[in-house]
Structures are given as C-alpha cells and as structure tokens.
Amino acid sequence: MAPAGKPPARGLKQPSKSKKEGGRPASKHQDKTKHPSISSPKTGESVAKSALGSLQSLLNTFRNAFEERLASDVKPLLQQVKQHLYNRDFLEAFGRDDYLEAYAVRWSPSRALGYAQIFEDLQDRLLQRAPGTKDAVDSFRVVCLGGGAGAEIVGLAGFSHHLIEESNNGPISRMDVTAIDIANWSSVVTSLQAAITSPPPLSKYASAAAKEANKELLTPEAFHTRFLQQDVLSMDPEKLSVELRDATLVTIMFTLNELYTASMAKTQRFLLMLTETLAPGAQLLVVDSPGSYSTVTLNGAEKKYPMHWILDHTLLSTTQAPKWEKTLEDESRWFRLPEGLKYPIELENMRYQIHLYKRLPQAAAVP
Secondary structure, three states, rough: OOOOOOOOOOOOOOOOOOOOOOOOOOOOOOOOOOOOOOOOOOHHHOOOOOHHHHHHHHHHHHHHHHHHHHHOOOOOHHHHHHHHHHOOOHHHOOOOOHHHHHHHHHHHHHHHHHHHHHHHHHHHHHHOOOOOOOOOEEEEEEEEEEOOOOOHHHHHHHHHHHHHHHOOOOOEEEEEEEEEEEEHHHHHHHHHHHHHOOOOOOOOOOHHHHHHHHOOOOOOOEEEEEEEEEEOOOHHHHHHHHHHHOOOEEEEEEOOOHHHHHOOOHHHHHHHHHHOOOOOOOEEEEOOOOOOOOEEEEEEEEEEEEEEHHHHHHHHHOOOOOOEEEEEEEEEEEOOOOOOOOOOOOOOEEEEEEEEEEEEEOOOOOO
C-alpha cells in the first residue's frame, strides 16, 4: 500500500478531483471536438442494438458481481473513499474491502466500457493480423499493471466476447489475464471472474425459454483471471520477469503518471526491465489522462515534460538498434457513452491519451 501523502501509485486507481464528485469529469463539461481515431466511437443513435447490448452486459457483470453492495446505500462509503483520496490518505482509501468494492462499482464500470471499445478498435493490431482477416491466435496472455479495480478485466472480457461473436468460435481460444496492483483487490477480482464466467441470476419465475437462453458471458475455459498483490516498482525483478516474459500484451491504464509521480528513477528502471523481459512481438498499451505532465530533474533543476514524451524517450531513444516500434499515438480521444445504458450509479464519458508499442526482435550482433 502506498504510504500516506503519496498518490496511489504502482497500480492504484484514483479518481481525479473534479468539481462534481472528485471523480471523472462530468459529461456536461465535455469538449465536443472530435479527434481522429482508428474507428470512430459508437455513440448515441448510431450504436446498433447488438453493440448496446454488449455494453449493457458488461455493466450487468458489475451489477451481478456486487449485487449486495449496489443494493445497499453505497453513497456514504463513496463519500468516505473520496474524502480519503482528497486527503491523500491512500492507506485508508484502499485499505478496506468495502471501500474497494465501492470504488469498483462507482469508477470501474465507465472505464471498462471505454477499455472494451479501445481493445475492439485495436483488435487487428493486438492480434497482429491483416485487417479484415479472421486468423486464429490461440492463447492470449495479458498483464494489467494497476488492474486490480477490475476495469481492464471486464474490458478484456468484453473484447473476448466480441471476438467470439464476430467469428463464431473466435480467434482466441483462451485469454489469461493477470492483474498486478499494490492494494489487495483479490476479492474484487474473484467476484468479477465469477460474474463473467457464470450465467446471470434469474428470477425464480423465469420461463423455461429464458433459463435455456441464460448463458455466461464467457466460459471459465475461455477466460481466466488471477490477481497478484505487488508494488511493481519494488517487486523482486526475477519474480516480475516471470510474470511478464510470456505476456502477449501489457497494459498500463491510468497508472503510468502515478508511477512517475511516485519515483521517476524507479519507473525508468522498471520500463527498461520491461523492455529486456518482453518477447519480440509483445505489445505495451498505455492509456492515461490527456495532458499529463511529469517532473524530471536534470542537472539539479526540475522541469515538467509531457508524460508521453518521457515514455517515448525511454523506449524509443537509443543509439543502438531500436527495441520498440510505436504503432499508435493519440494525445486526446473521447469515449462517449451511448444512450440507453442502465446502471444504478451515474456513468461518465472518458477522455484519454493512448500509446501502443510493439517489442522488436533483437538485432543480430555485428561481428
């Protein structure tokens, strides 16, 4: 757990402090400027019923996983969590299971929908296949650094379900997701895994047809999650290497700037270790708040640089053979929620920057 007075770095998610709730920026304040993207976000009336149904199924995953929490009066818990975050007392904010559940039901659902759309937009790149093809990939292993609150897990479940729906059997036979986080999100992850891989609860009055049609989002054989409570900046390098070496995809979602804030030097070392550990073809997906800046000390003087500039400098600036290729960059993008979604807590749109890198093969040594 991060010490009091420091951000929930090394993986903990923290709602930004807005005038509305201390959470995500409210929809009514959003900039309507459109930004280029791989595929335009599906919003409003343009969303097909099937797409809307898929998003709703992800929201239902949270409702089914935390039914008792949502049925209770969760507002006092949310106020307590937000007050601890405002006071930067992260030991308290993420130190109780009921606080973690409250956080997960309030802030993770909106992000999970946005992440699912990101993965769907990037599917050909992530699967490393030609656009429009349906080549099989077999297993797909994802490591989510800072993924304990469940948004990445549910977003990946939605992505996996989309692939199955798109091509009947789906190009991925199995998706394994490992979430590494500093707080103990194990109960949250376990509840979400159960909700993803179990048929939704039905009323005892449900018809035989409804019971027959009631299916899990994904089978346990097709989707598996595990949680590891660790601080990635102080984790044993050998143990971390074991977790990362077989990863197809590593995600750092709304976490990298927290890592930089906690320790620039440790984060740089971590990224270099990540570079040396990941196999050729593995990809790194970084999503964070747009306009994020981090402080760098050079020759005793502090200067702020855009987060993505520091990341590029670490991964791409080299006098030797390049080790990464940057395949996507967008400094400001919106995911806007379509109308018609139902959830007991208000959902919010998501504005973000996105960067995708691909690990290159090591160049042969020159004799």
